[in-house]
Amino acid sequence: MTESSSMLAVEVWRGAARGAFQTFRVPRRRHQTVLDVVTEIQREQDPTLSYRFACRVGMCGSCAMTVNGRPRWTCRTRVSEAARDDGTLRLEPLRNFTVVKDLAVEMTQFFDKWRDARGYFEPGANRGGDFAVVPPASAARQAADAAIECIGCGVCYAACDVVAWDRDYLGPAALNRAWTLVNDVRDAGNAARIAAVAGDSGCQCCHTHMSCTSFCPKAIAPTYSIAGLKRAVVRAALKGGRR
Amino acid sequence: MSAVLFVAQRVTAAILALAVAVHLATILYAVRGGLTAGEILARTHGNVAFATFYAVFVVAVAIHAPIGLRNIVREWTPWRGVALDAVLAVFAIVLLVLGLRAVMAVYA
Numbered sequence: 001m002t003e004s005s006s007m008l009a010v011e012v013w014r015g016a017a018r019g020a021f022q023t024f025r026v027p028r029r030r031h032q033t034v035l036d037v038v039t040e041i042q043r044e045q046d047p048t049l050s051y052r053f054a055c056r057v058g059m060c061g062s063c064a065m066t067v068n069g070r071p072r073w074t075c076r077t078r079v080s081e082a083a084r085d086d087g088t089l090r091l092e093p094l095r096n097f098t099v100v101k102d103l104a105v106e107m108t109q110f111f112d113k114w115r116d117a118r119g120y121f122e123p124g125a126n127r128g129g130d131f132a133v134v135p136p137a138s139a140a141r142q143a144a145d146a147a148i149e150c151i152g153c154g155v156c157y158a159a160c161d162v163v164a165w166d167r168d169y170l171g172p173a174a175l176n177r178a179w180t181l182v183n184d185v186r187d188a189g190n191a192a193r194i195a196a197v198a199g200d201s202g203c204q205c206c207h208t209h210m211s212c213t214s215f216c217p218k219a220i221a222p223t224y225s226i227a228g229l230k231r232a233v234v235r236a237a238l239k240g241g242r243r
Numbered sequence: 244m245s246a247v248l249f250v251a252q253r254v255t256a257a258i259l260a261l262a263v264a265v266h267l268a269t270i271l272y273a274v275r276g277g278l279t280a281g282e283i284l285a286r287t288h289g290n291v292a293f294a295t296f297y298a299v300f301v302v303a304v305a306i307h308a309p310i311g312l313r314n315i316v317r318e319w320t321p322w323r324g325v326a327l328d329a330v331l332a333v334f335a336i337v338l339l340v341l342g343l344r345a346v347m348a349v350y351a
Contacts, residue, residue: 162318165318165319166317166318198245198246198249199245200245200317200323204245204246204248204249205314205318230249233246233249234246234249234250236246237246237247237249237250238250
């Protein structure tokens with residue numbers, strides 16, 4: 001079943017910021033994912049290859065890499081859909097991240113920006129109150145639901161040209177998370193959150209290229225979340241709120 | 244870009260979209276049969292509507308262009324901070340003064 005009919009030529013980034021591509025020959029197999037290829041290289045050919053994965057089934061988001069120039073979850077990307085016609089694969093670490101080694105990147109700055117965008121729930125002072133009733137069909141809840149499934153894989157951040165230009169830009173994932181909280185009627189931190197996403201590196205920097213939306217493996221549209229934040233920021237500014 | 248700059252850039256963009264269209268259409272219409280400087284000045288001297296239109300145009304440009312340049316500089320260079328804002332504020336004032344001076348020259 002898994003007998004190969006041909007060989008893949010897999011160019012893998014080795015090193016950190018400085019490095020070079022190393023080519024491996026890997027048997028091509030039916031239903032093979034890109035993560036299968038990386039794992040086979042590490043286990044059969046070069047145990048020093050560094051990469052990151054956990055669940056292998058598209059739940060954790062830790063195996064994201066650049067596959068033939070596109071940021072993708074390698075566990076959910078079949079070789080048959082990603083390889084070039086000549087059977088080559090080029091694997092690089094995610095763009096816009098600091099490379100730790102080979103295909104593993106440093107995620108600290110990415111998650112620091114979630115914090116900077118105040119992408120965390122603020123319960124307020126009413127902790128002894130009754131449960132909040134949130135109608136699932138309400139407009140705010142539906143807006144939050146549309147963006148809530150993000151698992152923080154970093155694909156959108158790697159796809160974003162504005163992050164590439166301006167390393168201070170909060171990025172699509174952090175802003176998408178902030179948007180879900182802006183639409184959470186229980187949250188008590190929106191004044192500070194709107195101020196946080198309205199700064200010089202905030203939502204207004206987005207050029208609406210929609211790369212984040214195009215590449216998100218969860219089919220979330222951070223571009224629309226960011227557009228919602230832009231409207232919220234303008235409303236707050238016109239009301240004389242914090243800038 | 245702060246919220247105030249963001250709103251200012253969008254509002255002036257809306258003004259300029261209309262103003263530039265009127266400006267270009269007027270040029271194309273006015274010169275269709277040839278036009279001299281004297282004929283232009285004869286039409287613009289004392290014309291309040293003309294002066295008001297171009298004064299609004301100039302103010303919108305003086306707000307819009309420096310904000311856009313600030314965004315470009317911040318995206319393409321590491322330059323940030325008060326010095327950048329000060330240089331672009333001076334650029335805005337220069338645009339405003341030169342533009343209004345030009346409007347007055349053909350109005351008064």
